[in-house]
Amino acid sequence: MSETPRPTDIRIRRKSRVLRLEYADGTCHELPFELLRVYSPSAEVRGHGSGPGTLQTGKADVMVEDAEIVGNYALKLGFSDGHDSGLFSWEYLRQLGDSQQRLWQDYLERLEQEGASRF
Template identity: 75%
Template sequence: MSDTPRPVDIKIRKQSRLMRLEYTDGKVHELPFELLRVYSPSAEVRGHGNGPGKLQTGKRDVLVTGAAMVGNYALKLTFSDGHDSGLFSWDYLRELGERQSEFWQDYLERLEREGGRRDDAQVLKFQP
């Protein structure tokens, strides 16, 4: 069993696109929906082996459309793009909160390196 405290209050704030987690030890983390989506603990995002997994692009405007408790250890989030296969353990949510800046910077650098975009894919214009 993990020593990571479980959040005592979770709020999904669609207008500001944040999930707010409040803990008994006084910590509060506000995680952007985009960060949650691009760091989903699903096999689709992380891959099925070692390595960086699949780069998630076009997720700037993604929403969390649902959240369900899974036992006493995790939260299952559903996103507006249909993604719903990752289970966010309390440990992982706490890590995302504690290391949010680092995760965000890594994501932006990877987008730059691999030519990805935070916005939806560009619409290709056909030249006659």
């Protein structure tokens, strides 16, 4: 079982509202705060079973207010709406980055299906 490498550089870009992750292999991901918030790995968002979890709405303007590295395996993010219960493992962050376009499109489609808004 191979371990997902920890990013070599982690930066919170408040003006552009992205978490920038750089990896030793040259990969760089810029994850929008809104994407991170709506795909938080917390039970509050993902639910306790299978399925799509709880649709997060009104998160277009959410900010990352703080970040803390947890051990050698995760990043804990604190959001401006008070959400801070998800631990973003290095593996999960890499998956979010690698699948960002598909996940964003899935989110927008789900909002439309449920008549909800990002704002």
